[in-house]
Amino acid sequence: MSGVLVTGASGFLGLPLVRELAADGEEVHALSRHPADEELEGVRWHRLDMLDPDAVRRVVQEVRAERLVHLAWFVSHGQFWSATENVDWVQASLGLLRAFAAAGGQRALLVGSCAEYAWGGEGDLDEADSPLDPQSLYGVCKDALRRIAVAYASEAGTELAWARLFFLYGPREQPARLVPAVIRSLLAGERVATGTGEQVRDLMHVHDAAAALAAVLDSGLVGPVNVASGRATELGEVLDLIGSLTGAGELIERGAREPAGSDPARIVARVQRLEREVGFRPSLSLSEGLAATVDWWREVERAPTARP
Amino acid sequence: MSGVLVTGASGFLGLPLVRELAADGEEVHALSRHPADEELEGVRWHRLDMLDPDAVRRVVQEVRAERLVHLAWFVSHGQFWSATENVDWVQASLGLLRAFAAAGGQRALLVGSCAEYAWGGEGDLDEADSPLDPQSLYGVCKDALRRIAVAYASEAGTELAWARLFFLYGPREQPARLVPAVIRSLLAGERVATGTGEQVRDLMHVHDAAAALAAVLDSGLVGPVNVASGRATELGEVLDLIGSLTGAGELIERGAREPAGSDPARIVARVQRLEREVGFRPSLSLSEGLAATVDWWREVERAPTARP
Numbered sequence: 001m002s003g004v005l006v007t008g009a010s011g012f013l014g015l016p017l018v019r020e021l022a023a024d025g026e027e028v029h030a031l032s033r034h035p036a037d038e039e040l041e042g043v044r045w046h047r048l049d050m051l052d053p054d055a056v057r058r059v060v061q062e063v064r065a066e067r068l069v070h071l072a073w074f075v076s077h078g079q080f081w082s083a084t085e086n087v088d089w090v091q092a093s094l095g096l097l098r099a100f101a102a103a104g105g106q107r108a109l110l111v112g113s114c115a116e117y118a119w120g121g122e123g124d125l126d127e128a129d130s131p132l133d134p135q136s137l138y139g140v141c142k143d144a145l146r147r148i149a150v151a152y153a154s155e156a157g158t159e160l161a162w163a164r165l166f167f168l169y170g171p172r173e174q175p176a177r178l179v180p181a182v183i184r185s186l187l188a189g190e191r192v193a194t195g196t197g198e199q200v201r202d203l204m205h206v207h208d209a210a211a212a213l214a215a216v217l218d219s220g221l222v223g224p225v226n227v228a229s230g231r232a233t234e235l236g237e238v239l240d241l242i243g244s245l246t247g248a249g250e251l252i253e254r255g256a257r258e259p260a261g262s263d264p265a266r267i268v269a270r271v272q273r274l275e276r277e278v279g280f281r282p283s284l285s286l287s288e289g290l291a292a293t294v295d296w297w298r299e300v301e302r303a304p305t306a307r308p
Numbered sequence: 309m310s311g312v313l314v315t316g317a318s319g320f321l322g323l324p325l326v327r328e329l330a331a332d333g334e335e336v337h338a339l340s341r342h343p344a345d346e347e348l349e350g351v352r353w354h355r356l357d358m359l360d361p362d363a364v365r366r367v368v369q370e371v372r373a374e375r376l377v378h379l380a381w382f383v384s385h386g387q388f389w390s391a392t393e394n395v396d397w398v399q400a401s402l403g404l405l406r407a408f409a410a411a412g413g414q415r416a417l418l419v420g421s422c423a424e425y426a427w428g429g430e431g432d433l434d435e436a437d438s439p440l441d442p443q444s445l446y447g448v449c450k451d452a453l454r455r456i457a458v459a460y461a462s463e464a465g466t467e468l469a470w471a472r473l474f475f476l477y478g479p480r481e482q483p484a485r486l487v488p489a490v491i492r493s494l495l496a497g498e499r500v501a502t503g504t505g506e507q508v509r510d511l512m513h514v515h516d517a518a519a520a521l522a523a524v525l526d527s528g529l530v531g532p533v534n535v536a537s538g539r540a541t542e543l544g545e546v547l548d549l550i551g552s553l554t555g556a557g558e559l560i561e562r563g564a565r566e567p568a569g570s571d572p573a574r575i576v577a578r579v580q581r582l583e584r585e586v587g588f589r590p591s592l593s594l595s596e597g598l599a600a601t602v603d604w605w606r607e608v609e610r611a612p613t614a615r616p
Binding site for chain 2: 053082083084086087088090091094095097098101136137140141143144145147148150151152154155156
């Protein structure tokens with residue numbers, strides 16, 4: 001028994017993870033509704049709708065992977081917080097986990113979110129000490145899925161790790177999200193209205209996140225772990241860096257957009273578990289990560305029909 | 309749009325509830341793998357495996373009930389606490405709720421358990437004040453299902469009430485459970501070994517529980533509500549009552565059975581919500597309820613091939 005099954009494998013985080021695992025010499029079974037048009041040694045793509053439980057069971061049975069990384073979820077920007085599709089993905093995730101355990105799977109890594117935590121409390125967010133109090137349907141579904149998955153894995157004799165992602169950025173992010181929206185506007189010479197930029201967030205380049213997930217998978221860690229940088233970044237600093245990297249910072253109209261009333265002031269992870277138990281630290285600074293991201297968008301905008 | 313869809317309708321609690329709703333003049337769609345062999349005015353039985361999501365969707369679409377009471381779950385005595393089937397029932401329950409909301413359903417009543425609460429703390433268990441900390445896979449699955457269902461219903465515009473059941477007894481209880489096991493042994497003139505009987509529990513006759521669920525369904529209550537008696541009963545008192553009702557109390561060997569190490573000393577509900585917001589109080593005292601139960605088993609044991 002060997003191999004890693006990856007769901008959401010052609011996604012923003014999934015494709016970098018598949019590349020990372022392939023580079024490590026893993027045998028990867030990459031599941032996606034839209035397999036990536038990319039030949040990688042050791043990677044076999046499976047076209048699959050994760051919301052079709054019979055199809056999921058068939059592939060899991062056929063593949064009989066030793067390990068699982070489950071990334072697939074409903075992630076449409078602006079919609080995923082409250083979309084009722086979140087419930088379908090709880091069902092799909094439980095079905096996947098059941099099928100994986102039934103097929104003899106040994107270790108599963110599922111992904112959660114900083115949205116599982118209560119926001120707005122004192123101090124940064126810690127797996128052991130911070131209260132959980134998700135306020136969105138998305139956060140509630142991730143939190144509840146974790147509760148079930150942890151208890152189920154304990155009965156089924158499967159190892160289960162749960163990676164809480166914070167704020168990722170990098171190549172192939174959905175264009176409507178903050179970082180790509182600002183980069184693309186500035187590269188196109190268009191003005192862009194932003195908020196005041198005072199919110200503090202924990203940002204991580206998606207390639208670092210992929211490397212962190214691979215490291216968590218290789219570790220013996222079970223239960224929740226923040227997969228984040230542990231660095232507090234004002235969004236204004238992100239805007240300034242993109243401005244200077246594109247040479248078009250004067251196009252940013254800071255404060256022209258009303259802040260969302262519910263936007264918490266600070267969402268930053270404590271990363272002691274990731275550092276000490278997994279031994280992982282991110283390799284890219286914010287300026288390096290943003291520079292790589294701006295470069296990627298420059299390439300894309302030059303050749304819009306052939307996105308890498 | 310009208311009618312009530314009831315799942316688990318032929319079960320220990322389901323059948324009394326179906327009878328109660330029928331007596332109230334409701335149009336009842338009763339779902340079960342094994343429909344009861346019982347003609348009731350206003351009740352239509354549907355044979356259905358709840359773990360078949362397509363079949364569930366078809367029936368829910370066809371019936372288009374205004375209200376739902378979802379009782380079906382994996383409940384095999386001695387197994388349900390840790391059975392991995394609990395996970396299947398989370399999936400099935402979410403699929404049912406999605407289908408019900410999609411078909412225009414207005415109000416759903418799902419059932420949870422006292423196993424959602426932390427056991428062993430100070431004071432009796434209260435919906436608003438008592439901490440939740442389920443220790444079994446069963447409890448975790450019920451707790452997590454409630455979290456998702458409440459958040460989902462809020463997005464979907466469905467009313468959702470969540471009845472936490474405590475310890476039910478009465479006709480048709482699984483014979484291996486405490487009350488029927490003791491009654492049947494004593495009626496058969498056999499000795500029965502029990503624990504010391506010092507644990508304190510909240511017991512409710514299943515007919516009272518059915519009436520309570522019907523009342524919660526008819527109320528506007530949303531969120532969790534303890535469906536329980538609010539009375540603290542030592543299990544020894546139950547043994548004494550069964551002994552005197554059967555006239556065979558001398559056959560009970562109190563303390564001959566080792567107590568389960570993890571059995572908490574006291575599990576009793578506070579029932580202010582049920583009394584004040586729903587206006588429900590149980591009609592049977594413990595001695596009345598046990599007398600009716602002993603009578604029922606006498607009938608069954610006399611005519612073992614035709615259980616009522």
